[in-house]
Amino acid sequence: MATKPVLYSYFRSSASWRVRIALSLKKIDYDYKPVHLVKDGGFQNTEEYREINPMRQVPSLVIDGHTLTQSIPIIEYLDETVADGPDLLPKDPVLRAKARALAETINSGIQPIQNLSVLNKIGETKVEWAKYWIERGFDNLEKMLEKTAGKYSVGDVVTIADLCLVPQIYNAERFKVPTSNYPNIARIGENLEKLPEFQAAHPSQQPDCPEELR
Amino acid sequence: MATKPVLYSYFRSSASWRVRIALSLKKIDYDYKPVHLVKDGGFQNTEEYREINPMRQVPSLVIDGHTLTQSIPIIEYLDETVADGPDLLPKDPVLRAKARALAETINSGIQPIQNLSVLNKIGETKVEWAKYWIERGFDNLEKMLEKTAGKYSVGDVVTIADLCLVPQIYNAERFKVPTSNYPNIARIGENLEKLPEFQAAHPSQQPDCPEELR
CATH class of the missing domain: 3.40.30.10 (Glutaredoxin)
Structure with missing residues (x-):
């Protein structure tokens, strides 16, 4: 490079x-x-x-x-x-498709409906709005994870799905969605939090994070 | 198979x-x-x-x-x-990334905010809502296409970006977004409409399309 x-x-x-x-x-x-x-x-x-x-x-x-x-x-x-x-996607085409589908469930199914510009447009009721869509999304995601998860979202290796999951859990917490209602999501989140690469990428570790949120 | x-x-x-x-x-x-x-x-x-x-x-x-x-x-x-x-994504990694980015601009940046379940939740003002997000999205997409487009979204071969573009143009028309404001989008859409594979996939050709929409 x-x-x-x-x-x-x-x-x-x-x-x-x-x-x-x-x-x-x-x-x-x-x-x-x-x-x-x-x-x-x-x-x-x-x-x-x-x-x-x-x-x-x-x-x-x-x-x-x-x-x-x-x-x-x-x-x-x-x-x-x-x-x-490590690979960020599995080599097997079916497992790749599963990992990508979980990633897209978050990337296109949850996050865009509760992102900053949509919430600004929603205005006053934005907290209820975000909570509603995250809960609906997590309900669906949990059901998908029942079929695919091991230690992480797809079996026991980290995939693109996990890269999307961790920030979405953080958003869920910001909007008071009780992640304990989703046992797979909560467990996988805890497993991922322990990995140093995930810790280094956390908002609190970034140079533009305000002092009070560190 | x-x-x-x-x-x-x-x-x-x-x-x-x-x-x-x-x-x-x-x-x-x-x-x-x-x-x-x-x-x-x-x-x-x-x-x-x-x-x-x-x-x-x-x-x-x-x-x-x-x-x-x-x-x-x-x-x-x-x-x-x-x-x-044909390949649905280019072989070159940079062009693959460009085609995927255009596809995601639609898949995660426009479509989810104006899909059926969100519009049902928005209620009365849903037509203005959909129009607002499609116009904003098309404004951005048009700017991206200025850098990537040829006959189609990425140069002169059909890619995953085009597969996303055609249905999004149909939605834009349903919500009275004037696609003529977006010269690249309009031109690429016209080029794609001529392809028999795109014609076969059109809603009007599907078995569940009601008679009055054929």
Whole structure:
């Protein structure tokens, strides 16, 4: 790798967090560029950042001379191109499909309906709104995990599904969803929390995390 | 393939439609099982269907002895396991990442916020809600396509991004979003409409399409 990759990230963004875990598992050293999603109307909405990411979202990863966006495609790219570290997806096509389906259940089924821009649009009732969709999503996800989980979401190895699960559990807790109602989700979350690569990617460990949340 | 694949689908579901295009491009013969999302509270909400798809969504594809869910993972699976037909993702890792990012911009960035269950929850203002998110999403998508598009979304070959684009244009039209405001989206949509595999996958061609919409 000629130059060090650059990650445009926000400490509490779920999608940035997923990519931070992937970079950490793949042992990739990178520069962290904070994108504040709230202050001054959000740096993601500036023309400067929009040149980097037309979707006005984090993360963006500058790597191998290209700027990549969207967390799942970035994770797939790292899995395809970086030999170091563990695989982020299983080799078996059916298990890959299961891991991806769990990841998408979170990435497209839960997170987008409770993300910052949707909650701003919902306004006053945003806490109930977020809680409703996370509970509904976790109810479904728990049922999927009954069929696939071992120590982690798909058997006993970490996959892309786990990279999505941990930030979603954090969001659930922010919106007072009792994760103890979902025994598989809670157990897998606890197992993942123990891994140093997941600890390093936690919002509290990022340079843009405010002192009071550390 | 020992037994014929079975697709659980709803004629107007975007995610089902994407998979129908993939099956059509990959020349896979399959049985079509309609899942009515509206009638009698929705067949997807029955315990019978939930055994097939715990997320209570379409599509589900029964193939090679497994039941797969979530459109993007199903398309990735078909691309990895079926030699017939064209590739659904480019071979080059950077182009794969670009195609996937466009697909996710629709799959996780637009469609979930305007899907049936969210609109039902929004209630009275659902048409304005859907229009707002599709316009915002198309504005972003158009900006991404300026950098990637040729005849189709990524250069001149059909990719997973195009499989997502066509159903999203149909939704935009349903919610009165003027697609002519987005020259790349409109042009690519017109090019894709001409392909027989896309024509075969259109809602109007499905067995569960009501007579009046044919």
